[in-house]
Amino acid sequence: MTASVISAESIPGTGRAARGAIELRQVSKHYGDVVAVDELDLTVQPGEFVTLLGPSGSGKTTTMMMVAGFEDHSAGTVLIDGKPVDSLPPRDRNLGVVFQNYALFPHMSALENVEFALRMRKVPREERRQRAEEALDRVGLGKMGGRKPRQLSGGQQQRVALARALVFNPAALLLDEPMAALDKRLREQMQEEIKTLQKGLGISVLFVTHDQDEAMAMSDRIVVMRDGKIVQSGAPEEVYNHPLTDWVASFLGDTNLIPCTIVERNGEEAVVDLGGLGLAKVRDRGASGENYAVSIRPEHLKFRTRASAGNGCAATLVSSTNLGATVRHRLTAGGHELQLRELSSDRGAGIRPDEELWVGWDADKAQLLVLES
Amino acid sequence: MKTTNPQHPLLALLSIPAFLFLVIPTAIVVPVALNDSRYITFPPEGISFAAVAGFFADRAWTSALTASLQSAAIAVVIGVLLGATAAIGLHGRKFPGQPAVVGLILAPMIVPTVVLALAFYQFFISIGMVGSIVPIGLAHAVIATPYVYLTTRASLAGLNPALVRSAQSLGAGPLSVLRHVYLPIILPGLISGALFAFSVSIDETVMSLFMQSPGATTLPVKMFTDIQFNLTPKIAVSSALLVSVATIGLLLQVLFVLKRRSSTRMLPLAVSAQT
Incomplete structure (x- = not known):
């Protein structure tokens, strides 16, 4: 199965009005003295795909469980479509939830699993069968309705869980690491399918994951969490290219962190002193702290000629490792160890054997951030 | 079917006299x-x-048989209700004093029956409940409950807690969760617990002896x-x-166990046949 099974065209009701705003106001969760979630403010706009990204223990799953109603929050308010739901039990919140291991009812067939929510809502037998079949069709499992969950592969179970969570037209969809149990290829395929389904239905999604690639691939907005707090929130590219702290930069992928002192801050731009690497112009998002560094992603460092404009410095090549599609070079420059990543097909394109090795970067790809650790 | 662990032939030879x-x-x-x-x-x-x-x-014997079946019926019904609800209620829950609650449920298995017999005898006399099978059945229910509790608890060990949550998120109330999530999973445990309760009651002599009366032997x-x-x-x-x-x-x-097992063992075959 390589082609995507779910397509926007197969989704009835495509293009209907977006719905399902979720809002958390100053929501906290304490377990005794431990603060799992700390005065969180979070809004999911109707139709928006928002990912809570963080390591385990960051409070992302607890946050989702509070939205679903499985955990009571210690303080604050949760609103769905503008209405407070703090006193509503999970069954009255009208949210579709997909759990980490799908949590399909093992003794029910796929179709019965999908029908369950309609049965609970006292939908007449005929109608609920029809709607359940449509929902299974939508996820490409129209012919598998009679099978028990254990007769289905991981990806198929995942699709049944999606159909089950969507069949009753929930206000929003909550996904708790739904791809954690799938292998890499299937995971990537499901990411695309879920994204297509979500766009087609115009449904808002709150997604929980610790996998930054997954978050990058699927989200309209990533909310990075650490120790129960939001450390940064924004579009995937924004968070990836312009991290506010060294922790966010490292959590979202490899990066070169060069400690620096600020010479001049000028709105969006700053001039910093990179020590052995000299002065450089970098991006500034106004983050403030005690110590600063500049983050440059390995793929934004380039081999250059000395004559070309922009930031740069002389470097010495330490080692090169072929990673398949890309090559990773380790360099030293101005007393710092740097990583440079380039496409294998471009290998060594900027290197002039007769000249001194020079690496450079574009000013808008270097981000000033706060050094926390 | 081949056993993975080949047994020593002497073992079979030795087990025959033990079995006999x-x-x-x-x-x-x-x-x-x-x-x-x-x-x-x-x-x-x-x-x-x-x-x-x-x-x-012989009426004396048939009425004894009837009395036994009646007390067993009371023991099974009450034992299953108490044991199963206790197991479900305590499942996956931690609270101060929980070990004490579990100990209390299991106590009738450990306390000598003769002590229980004396206690029940005095208790039912003091509330004026004598001369029928009901107090015997109730006493049997007390010693049957821990068996149902244990077998139900054992079958609940295989329950994925997310199943309860997913049922709730799909709109199920407490009764629907009990029926659609708990019941299918605890059914084998419930059945063996009920059988235990039945045989415990049928077999029980000491308490029945203490509380016997002409109509309740x-x-x-x-x-x-x-x-x-x-x-x-x-x-x-x-x-x-x-x-x-x-x-x-x-x-x-x-x-029952064989039927369950064969229905699960058939599944991989069914899958390979369809794909």
Whole structure:
């Protein structure tokens, strides 16, 4: 199965009005003295795909469980479509939830699993069968309705869980690491399918994951969490290219962190002193702290000629490792160890054997951030 | 089917006498019950159903059998309700004093029956509840409950807690969760717990003896009192009856387990046939 099974065209009701705003106001969760979630403010706009990204223990799953109603929050308010739901039990919140291991009812067939929510809502037998079949069709499992969950592969179970969570037209969809149990290829395929389904239905999604690639691939907005707090929130590219702290930069992928002192801050731009690497112009998002560094992603460092404009410095090549599609070079420059990543097909394109090795970067790809650790 | 662990041939040889040692004293009541004699003798002098017919013709014995079945029914119903709800209620929950609650549920298995018998005797006398099978059934329910609790708890160990949450998120209330999530998973445990409860009650003698009254004499009590001065084959018949009931219960359970297992074992075949 390589082609995507779910397509926007197969989704009835495509293009209907977006719905399902979720809002958390100053929501906290304490377990005794431990603060799992700390005065969180979070809004999911109707139709928006928002990912809570963080390591385990960051409070992302607890946050989702509070939205679903499985955990009571210690303080604050949760609103769905503008209405407070703090006193509503999970069954009255009208949210579709997909759990980490799908949590399909093992003794029910796929179709019965999908029908369950309609049965609970006292939908007449005929109608609920029809709607359940449509929902299974939508996820490409129209012919598998009679099978028990254990007769289905991981990806198929995942699709049944999606159909089950969507069949009753929930206000929003909550996904708790739904791809954690799938292998890499299937995971990537499901990411695309879920994204297509979500766009087609115009449904808002709150997604929980610790996998930054997954978050990058699927989200309209990533909310990075650490120790129960939001450390940064924004579009995937924004968070990836312009991290506010060294922790966010490292959590979202490899990066070169060069400690620096600020010479001049000028709105969006700053001039910093990179020590052995000299002065450089970098991006500034106004983050403030005690110590600063500049983050440059390995793929934004380039081999250059000395004559070309922009930031740069002389470097010495330490080692090169072929990673398949890309090559990773380790360099030293101005007393710092740097990583440079380039496409294998471009290998060594900027290197002039007769000249001194020079690496450079574009000013808008270097981000000033706060050094926390 | 090949066993993964090949057994030493001597082991089978040795287990035969052990097996016979365990089974023969129990099985011997069957030929004794079918003995063509007015007394309990072995070996049997001939095969006859006279003693069996005599048992069922004797009102004293049939009412003892009825009393036993009534007390067992009370014990099973109450034991299953208490044991299963306790197991579900305590499942996956931690609170201060929880070990004490579990200990309390299991206590009737450990406290000597004679102590319980005395306690129940005094208790039911003091509330004026005597002369019927009900107090005996209630007392049996108390010693049956821990068995149901344990078997239900064991089957709940396989429950994925996310199932409860997913049912709730799909709109299920507490009763629907009980019916659609808990019940299918605890059913095997519930059935074996009920069988345990039944056999515990059918077999129980000490408490029944303490609380017996003319209208409420259970089969073991009748056997015990008769055997002291009236050694008829009817005693062997009732023993044989109890053994058969226990055997049937065991067989039913085995059948149930086999049926479940075969329905799960068929599945991979069904999958490969369709793909």
